Amino acid sequence: MPTLREATDKPKRMTGGHRMCAGCAAPVIVRQILYCTDAQLVLGNATGCLEVATSIYPYSAWNVSWIHCAFENAAATLSGVESAYRSLKKQGKIKKDFKFVCFGGDGGTYDIGFQSLSGMLERGHNVLYVCYDNGAYMNTGIQRSSATPRGADTTTSPVGNTLVGKQQARKDLTAIVAAHNIPYAAQASPSHYRDLMNKAQKALAVDGPAFLNVISSCPPGWHHEPELAMELTRKAVETRFWPLFEVENGNWRMTYKPRHPVDLEEWLRPQGRFRHLFHPENQALLEDVKSDVERNWQKILQRCGEA
């Protein structure tokens, strides 16, 4: 694996000059993953921030082939691209080797694109699917998704007099994906870039589908200062909100364990979407949010045989 320094000297598959927000981790995640291969690439993208902000006609931030079809069908679209490649290979009509990587936000992955993702995984297409999980539908103005943490303030789970933020816990998508028995699935964070790039490299090497669920910051959606992007994705890991693990051929393994776990409040406080949790009347809700995180951590420890 190249060091980050070496990697940044490589030709850029995704250029600068796109219109993603300052402090959005999605382009960082894309770069870190694409640094991990020199293969020919075709990329897919579900509708969402990454897609709209990198492809405003007549400009494109993509130096490799890239396709956006719709919101819920990125996995199905790439299934078609990869099948076309397989067909041409079989017929001896294409010489070069290609890899296929698909990007989608949590909305396009956990929710509306869930079925098409499941289909792609079950059929065994040789595609790496990457979810950049910023915990809401950010492109359409911060609506809740099934990846939004309990209690978070979004425009469709607002903080009201009766209902305070999102009422439900997060969907455990990485585990659901792993249950498809694909060769590789993992959870990662751009803050822990060596870990992320290691995982990307493994994911790109397997024969069959692979999945990376990567936490991504969002200044307007999380209500945080742009310069806190890496700090907040790091704290998501250090507070155990976002455990780093991988599932390789069915074997669960914790790839990083915070030596001194940080109090979850340190991750929650800098984010405006959790501001209300610190009002005295929402004490119980804050406790629920904390116990969601603890329960999830214990479950993963168990799966990784560390409990």
Added chain:
Amino acid sequence: MAVAVALQKKVAMTGNEAVAQAMRQIEPDVVAAYPITPATDIVQYFSNFVANGQVKTEFVTTESEHSAMSACVGASAAGVRAMTATASNGLALMWEVLYIASGMRLPLVMTVVNRALSSPINIHCDHSDSMGARDAGWIQIYSENTQEAYDNVIQAIRIAQHPKVLLPVMVMLDGFIISHAMENLEILEDGDVKEFIGEYRPERYLLDADHPITIGALDLNDYYFEHKRQQVEGLLQARKVILEVAGDYQRVSGRSYGLFEAYRMEDAEAAIVVMSSTAGTVRTVVDAMRKEGHRIGLIKPRVFRPFPARDLAEVLRGVKAVAVMDRSESMSTAGGPLFTELRSAIYELEPRPLAADYIFGLGGRDIYPEDVCGIFQRLLAAKPGDICSDPMVTYLGVRE
């Protein structure tokens, strides 16, 4: 000059089998499909071709029609020939992606076995499914019988991939009536089909390692309109290309095709316009009533998109009264889709023929020669002003 017609086999097949055979001969690089009555057979036959190594096609058994169409879009954008087949609710589920396929100018070919749309759920024939997709930017070709379904699927490949067109094509046949009925037809030799469709060489595609491309970009108010206008240009060019391809196909098969068939229209004073299998029934009635001395004819549109408005108006010049038979309801309360388009097409004729709409056969309701006879009798008895308003739309064979 003698016409060279290739060797052909006479076979008995259902419409679905004929379509599947055409697909086997075309041997697309990718087929992505999902089962739905009455199109399921096509997918099943094709699965067998794949399982028995008769085709090199990558067959993608998706988890829905939405994904089937999406995978076809991906495959076609990647630079290969891609095909699928569906019906009814399956086509409805594809709706979003149909527009994406045509907007991306991808030469996909899809067979639609016409079936009523839910609800109420019904598996039998009407055209509400493909008529619901009429504005999706696809070329639409309707087939009367098994032979036409076979011939249209093969021609569709050439039409779609023509550089002046580059649009997806939908080929229709009537559910059960044609899809499941055994008919005699002639099929070409495999090699002749391969030669007719030629090698597929796209100009720009995702898997072109030396020329990466961005497909599906965000197109705002500064460019979207131009791109949509260019799409219309593809449809405008399609008229000529469809006729050229039909000419080439006739040289191979001996069978001739146009934008529509005009049957015994030379001196007709009344005409029925109807698509697909019902045209066969109407043709029989035309022959019978012609024997009694009535000057009547049939127009069977084959190409509904692009709509051959000018050409249709030309054959209807001089006709006194015309009835359109629509096998779908547009729910506009102002007539079915074929009627509204046809009436608009003949607006400028002098004198303007009277026009009436007959909506029939919804959900597979049978139509009888006597019904057709009744329509012709009304047309022949029509006096100026009669027909349009009184009533403009008739529901044929419905209990009211």
